[in-house]
Amino acid sequence: MEINIAKGIGFCYGVKRALQLAKQSANNGGASCLGAIIHNEKVIEELEKEGIHTIRSIEELKTEKVIVRTHGLPPDVLKDIEKRGKIIIDGTCPFVKRAQNLAKSLKEEGYEVIIIGDPSHPEIIGIQGYINNKGKIVLKEEEAISLPYRKKRGVISQTTQDLELFKRLVSLIAEKTYELKVFNTICSYTVNRQREAEELARKVDLMLIIGSRKSSNTTKLFEISKRILPSSYQVESSKDLNPEMFFGVKKVGIITGSSTPNSQVDEVVKKILEIDRIIKKEKDND
Amino acid sequence: MEINIAKGIGFCYGVKRALQLAKQSANNGGASCLGAIIHNEKVIEELEKEGIHTIRSIEELKTEKVIVRTHGLPPDVLKDIEKRGKIIIDGTCPFVKRAQNLAKSLKEEGYEVIIIGDPSHPEIIGIQGYINNKGKIVLKEEEAISLPYRKKRGVISQTTQDLELFKRLVSLIAEKTYELKVFNTICSYTVNRQREAEELARKVDLMLIIGSRKSSNTTKLFEISKRILPSSYQVESSKDLNPEMFFGVKKVGIITGSSTPNSQVDEVVKKILEIDRIIKKEKDND
The missing domain is CATH 3.40.1010.20 (4-hydroxy-3-methylbut-2-enyl diphosphate reductase, catalytic domain)
Structure with missing residues (x-):
């Protein structure tokens, strides 16, 4: 055969970076990550052994240091962590960070923000936090087809989106929008x-x-x-x-x-x- | 049956408007239109009887009044007419005018301008004039597929483009562009x-x-x-x-x-x- x-x-740049940050931070007193730092069960198990705990909610937080997962976190969650006097170690993938910032500036420029992605995925939940959950999430062609006509729309994508689906959805949104600003935020x-x-x-x-x-x-x-x-x-x-x-x-x-x-x-x-x-x-x- | x-x-808004302007202007001493005012031979013949002459080049110009065709004219041609001391009657369709202005502002904002249209069509020749003929004209899918990757692109369309083709081309251009601003200038x-x-x-x-x-x-x-x-x-x-x-x-x-x-x-x-x-x-x- x-x-x-x-x-x-193997690991992409963002994953390598986040794991490195996490391991560095784990040395003194351990660290917690709110949600899985990356979506790989084996890696999570190994991190646990090194003193990096995956917690499900902020209430479970016991360590001083909190790692932000590669997918990012909504800003109100980050503020909550800060208020508790914790040290934040930002493991957000730089590509995700960029998508968060673009969503924010599109909204500020008056565009209705469309996010092409899965509404239950932590990256999308994080991005939505940067635009007060006002983004319209589109994942299926029917959803794009049923959009009403709008003057200004801005589109960003989940960084791990299927490129062909992204292209089809952009095409359908272009039909329903006069001025469309698209950021192809699918990472390289x-x-x-x-x-x-x-x-x-x-x-x-x-x-x-x-x-x-x-x-x-x-x-x-x-x-x-x-x-x-x-x-x-x-x-x-x-x-x-x-x-x-x-x-x-x-x-x-x-x-x-x-x-x-x-x-x-x-x-x-x-x-x-x-x-x-x-x-x-x-x-x-x- | x-x-x-x-x-x-029948006539759309832009055609009605241009014909009205032309007929009004023809009263004293007639008027000339550089290129067919609209693409209909019978209408052109009738206008000729009313004293509105279709000329092929500015050298044929004999009247005081010059009508700009619905498809618009490049700005250097307009300047040339002005220099000759002629009166310009602007029959440019307002939808075409908008496409011209959008192409201009996209270029000024640093976008590589893509025009979805037929390179030999007078509307496209006119629009190109507003961006010093620096627009990239795309009409076929192969042309969109072969585009290199670019950071910033702006797209406008010939106002009479086939919507489905426009959508397919936008989708292909979105793949090759990080920041894409699309104006769906196909007229209603x-x-x-x-x-x-x-x-x-x-x-x-x-x-x-x-x-x-x-x-x-x-x-x-x-x-x-x-x-x-x-x-x-x-x-x-x-x-x-x-x-x-x-x-x-x-x-x-x-x-x-x-x-x-x-x-x-x-x-x-x-x-x-x-x-x-x-x-x-x-x-x-x-």
């Missing part, structure tokens, strides 16, 4: 991996997209790959693999989300090699 | 007629789109109708009709471009009724 590993694997890491996932899916017989199902960018890579190659699987660990998946497969493609550590790739590759040996043996025995 | 005439027929008359052409084409057996082949908006109505109903015909006069076209046709739909006078609709309807009588007679004789 030939294993093709994409260039776009996301776009590059989406392109690579597409290319790889065309060349192989089976695609493995490694990363948590809670990870937006991983799930989007999976959806993109699946559109091209039905034999595409989102895997969280080597346990998600079984020999049946690989029967008749000559070429495997591997890509990961931005919050997937390289160790998870190594583990999956190891398992594929094992499966390959089993399949070969069975063939020889036939 | 049932004849369904669209609501959107154009959009409404395009919608009506679509609806009508779905309901009838044969569509007639009346207007000159030189008329951009008429040709686009024809293309839109043809996509839905292959039996769609662009007709310039009743001479373009023949009985064969109507065999087996129960419902005819009629729509016109913005530069088509109502008299042309009357003439076409008259011819259809004649043809209907001929077909019925032949049937009775069978």
Whole structure:
């Protein structure tokens, strides 16, 4: 079996930066992160061992230092943390920060702000906080089609959005708007991996997209790959693999989300090699 | 035969306004229009009788008064006319004027200006004049796809553009641009007629789109109708009709471009009724 590993694997810039900040801050007395710092369960478990606790609400806060997750936090939450006299360590991804600032300035310039993204995703909840939750969130084509006509609209996107969906939605919003200002805030890491996932899916017989199902960018890579190659699987660990998946497969493609550590790739590759040996043996025995 | 005439027929606001201005100005000593005031040969012939001459170049100019065509003129041409001491009567369609101004301000604000339109159309030549011919004209999807990545782009559209093509091109440009400002300058008359052409084409057996082949908006109505109903015909006069076209046709739909006078609709309807009588007679004789 030939294993093709994409260039776009492992942590992106924003994830690396946040984890580094978190680890530095954990030294004296530990630190807390409000919500998962990134969407990867294994990483969270390891951080816990290093004294970085993931808390669900501000009421659980016991440490002096509070890390802001890569997806950012709404400003009123940050103010609340400050009021409690805590030290804030800002792990917000710079691309997310930029989207927050752009949403804010669009609103100040009088544009109705449209956010292309998932309303339940922490990044979107954070961005909404910067515009008093007045942004209109659009994720489905029907939602864009049903928009009323407006004179001025500004669009930003979740940084991990599927580029093709973003393009379709912008096109539909352009029809309903006289003056439209669009910021393509999809981050370059996301776009590059989406392109690579597409290319790889065309060349192989089976695609493995490694990363948590809670990870937006991983799930989007999976959806993109699946559109091209039905034999595409989102895997969280080597346990998600079984020999049946690989029967008749000559070429495997591997890509990961931005919050997937390289160790998870190594583990999956190891398992594929094992499966390959089993399949070969069975063939020889036939 | 049932004849369904669209609501959107006859002159649009901009054409009515320009023709009114032209006729008023023709009273003393006549007037000249540099290029066809609107794209309709019959109207031009009639204007000629009223003393409004269509000239091809400024060198042919003999009258004191010069009418600016609905599609507008580049500012250097206007300056040239002024220098010659002539009186300018501005028949530029207000929607076109707005597109000219928007192109200018986008350029001043540092955007690379993209004009969605036909490079040889007088409206586009006029708009380009307002931005020193520095606008990038995009009409085909391949042209949008091959654009390099840019930080700031501003988009305006020919006022008579096909809305669906505009949407597709905006979507492709959004992929290649970080900050994109789009003005949907397609005029409301154009959009409404395009919608009506679509609806009508779905309901009838044969569509007639009346207007000159030189008329951009008429040709686009024809293309839109043809996509839905292959039996769609662009007709310039009743001479373009023949009985064969109507065999087996129960419902005819009629729509016109913005530069088509109502008299042309009357003439076409008259011819259809004649043809209907001929077909019925032949049937009775069978």
